Amino acid sequence: xxQYRTAxxxxxxxxxxxxxxxxxxxxQPTAIGAIADTxxxxxxxxxxxxxxxxxxxxxxxxxxxxxxxxxxxxxxSWHQQHAEMxxxxxxxxPKAIICQKPMATSLGEADEMLTACIRNGVNLIIAFQxxxxxxxxxxxxxxxxxxxxxxxxxxxxxxxxxxxxNSHNIRLALFLMDEPQAEWVMGTVERxxxxxxxxxxxxxxxxxxxxxxxxxTILIQGNLVRGLGQxxxxxxxxxxxxxxxxxxxxSEIPDDGSMYTPEIxxxxxxxxxxxVRYMNGATNGWQQVExxxxxxxxxxxxxxxxxxxxxxxxxxxSAERARAVxxxxxxxxESARKRQRIxxxxxxxxxxxxxxxxxxxxxxxxxxxxxxxxxxxxxxGMSWHQG
Numbered sequence: 001x002x003q004y005r006t007a008x009x010x011x012x013x014x015x016x017x018x019x020x021x022x023x024x025x026x027x028q029p030t031a032i033g034a035i036a037d038t039x040x041x042x043x044x045x046x047x048x049x050x051x052x053x054x055x056x057x058x059x060x061x062x063x064x065x066x067x068x069x070x071x072x073x074x075x076x077s078w079h080q081q082h083a084e085m086x087x088x089x090x091x092x093x094p095k096a097i098i099c100q101k102p103m104a105t106s107l108g109e110a111d112e113m114l115t116a117c118i119r120n121g122v123n124l125i126i127a128f129q130x131x132x133x134x135x136x137x138x139x140x141x142x143x144x145x146x147x148x149x150x151x152x153x154x155x156x157x158x159x160x161x162x163x164x165x166n167s168h169n170i171r172l173a174l175f176l177m178d179e180p181q182a183e184w185v186m187g188t189v190e191r192x193x194x195x196x197x198x199x200x201x202x203x204x205x206x207x208x209x210x211x212x213x214x215x216x217t218i219l220i221q222g223n224l225v226r227g228l229g230q231x232x233x234x235x236x237x238x239x240x241x242x243x244x245x246x247x248x249x250x251s252e253i254p255d256d257g258s259m260y261t262p263e264i265x266x267x268x269x270x271x272x273x274x275x276v277r278y279m280n281g282a283t284n285g286w287q288q289v290e291x292x293x294x295x296x297x298x299x300x301x302x303x304x305x306x307x308x309x310x311x312x313x314x315x316x317x318s319a320e321r322a323r324a325v326x327x328x329x330x331x332x333x334e335s336a337r338k339r340q341r342i343x344x345x346x347x348x349x350x351x352x353x354x355x356x357x358x359x360x361x362x363x364x365x366x367x368x369x370x371x372x373x374x375x376x377x378x379x380x381g382m383s384w385h386q387g
Contacts, residue, residue: 002028002030002031003029003030004029004030004071004072004095004305005030005031005032005033005034005068005070005071005072006022006030006032006070006071006073006074007034007035007036007064007068007070007073007074007094008032008034008036008046008074008076009035009036009037009061009064009074009075009076009077009085009089010036010061010075010076010077010081011035011036011037011042011043011045011046011047011076012037012042012076012376013262013266013376014076014266014269015035015046015076016046016049016256016266016267017266017267017269017270018074018076018100018127018301019032019046019050019074020266020267020270020295020297020298021129021295021297021298021300022072022298022301023050024270024295024297024298025298025301025302026298029305030072030301030305032050032052033052033068033070034052034056034057034064034068034070035047035050035056035057035058036057036058036059036060036064037059038059039378040059041260041378042260042378043057043058043059045258045259045260046259048258049256049257049258049259056068061085061088062088065088065092066092069092069094071094071095072095072096072097072098072305072308073089073092073094073097073098074098074099075089075097075098075099075100076100077100078198078199079104079163079198079199080105080198080200082099082102082103082104082105082109082113083104083105083109083110083112083113085099086099086113087112087113087116089122090113090116090117090119090120090122090124091116091120093120093121093122094122095122095308096124096125096304096307096308097117097124097125098127098301098304099113099124099125099126099127099319100127101126101128101167101168101171101322102163102164102167102322102325102326102329103126103322103323103325103326104326105163105351106326106349106350106351106354107326107327107330107346107348107349108349108350110319110322110323110326110327111323113319114319114320114323117319123304123307123308123318124318124319125300125304125307125317125318126317126318126321126322127300127317128167128172128317128322128325129269129296129297129317130168130171130172130230130245130274130296131172131317132296132297132299132300132303132316132317133245133272133273133274133296134274134291134292134293134294134296135243135275135289135291136172136176136243137291138276138289138290138291139176139241139243139274139276139278140175140176140178142241142278142289143176143177143234143236143241144178146238147236147278148234148235148237148238148239148240148241148278148280149236149237149238149239149280150215150216150236150237150238151176151177151214151216151234151235152215152216152217152236152237153216153217153219153234153235154176154177154216154217154218154219154232154233154234154235155219155221155227155232155234155235156170156172156173156218156219156220156222156227156232157224157226157228157229158222158227158228158229158230158231159222159223159229160222160223161197161202161204161206161222161223162203162206162208162222162329163197163200163202164197164198164202165222166206166220166222166329168230169230170210170218170220170325170328170329171321171322171325172231172232172243173218173232174321175316175321176232176234176243177212177214177216179321179324180212180213180214181212181213181324181344182210182211182212182213182324182327182328182331182344183211183212183213183343183344184210184211184341184342184343184344185208185209185210185211185328185331185332185335185342185344186208186209186332186340186342187206187207187208187220187331187332187333187335187336188206188207188208188335188336189203189206189207189332189333189353189362190203190204190205191203191204191353191357191362191364192204192364192365193365193366193370194364194368194369194370195370195372196369196370196371196372197371197372197373198371198373199371200351200354201353201357202353202372203222203353204223205222205224206220206221206224207220207222207224208332208335210328218328220332228242228243228244229245230244230245231243231244231275234278236280238280238281239278239279239280239281239283240279240280241276241278242276242277242278243274243275243276244274244275244276245273245274246273246275247268247271247272248271248273250265250268252271253265253267253268254267255267260378262375262376263375269297270295270297270298271295272296276288276289277289300315300316300317303315303317327344327345327346330346330348330352331346333351333352333356334352336352336353336356337352337353337356337361
């Protein structure tokens with residue numbers, strides 16, 4: 001019998017990935033004890049697939065938290081619900097909360113989440129799962145050992161906007177360099193259409209530079225060049241390293257059964273593989289990094305359990321580290337808004353991109369609001385929070 005119970009808020013595609021992560025921890029110490037979602041189809045499909053009893057399925061997540069009192073809470077909603085749901089969960093004092101990335105939509109929200117968790121003695125993890133790849137953990141060790149010398153720059157060139165895909169890569173860059181502080185940033189954005197991503201105004205392309213306290217810089221090129229995607233290129237004084245992702249063959253990946261699948265099979269995320277190669281003066285070309293594979297999501301859940309049990313002092317994906325990502329992203333937007341370099345700590349608490357859009361500083365050239373993730377919503381309301 002499982003030792004702990006996890007309650008999941010929002011039963012969409014990413015919730016399935018999180019659930020497989022909890023169930024994939026060796027020894028399966030945690031069961032999916034309760035779920036909450038406003039959409040009845042989502043509750044039914046998810047509950048049936050993961051064997052959650054009817055009496056443990058809720059339309060109101062606060063009712064679920066009050067009645068179930070779970071050990072762990074897993075927030076899998078869209079960005080704009082993260083702060084509200086984490087703060088509400090923290091008030092019920094579970095052992096730990098995992099919240100899907102990005103941490104929040106503004107620096108102010110991120111700090112409110114941290115304050116609520118600190119005040120209630122609750123550990124908070126933000127699900128930036130990819131640093132938990134076995135090969136990416138090994139990559140950090142190689143960098144620590146000097147395999148490519150001193151890091152001078154990490155290049156990020158994924159498609160998508162900052163809050164969604166590039167938040168992953170900013171987190172990766174900080175992880176590989178052992179969490180340096182950002183000293184200043186300079187950034188710009190392009191937004192010529194009324195694009196939103198999960199209901200929040202989003203840029204079509206972004207360019208940014210981050211100066212770190214270790215002397216290295218992070219170069220962010222969102223939707224500008226074709227590159228490594230989910231990963232990065234690390235430039236060192238004595239070599240270069242590239243990190244990328246792939247996944248197991250589709251024939252080896254479990255399907256979603258009768259659950260609604262608007263995009264790829266959700267388990268593809270659980271079966272993702274980190275890929276790393278590097279070269280220096282002694283390797284005679286690219287050297288592939290090998291490490292025994294594990295589900296990075298399960299590794300993250302294991303750390304949540306170990307943190308709650310006092311076995312580790314700070315997990316890879318602690319909220320304090322996610323806040324550093326949030327501050328960099330918001331500072332890049334603020335740099336675009338103020339047209340100048342932004343020195344840390346960032347004083348602006350709201351989302352500067354949203355502020356620019358609301359103030360008309362980024363006029364739309366081709367009108368017509370559209371949602372880049374519209375295929376993921378359910379029901380006639382075309383919204384996460386409506387049936």
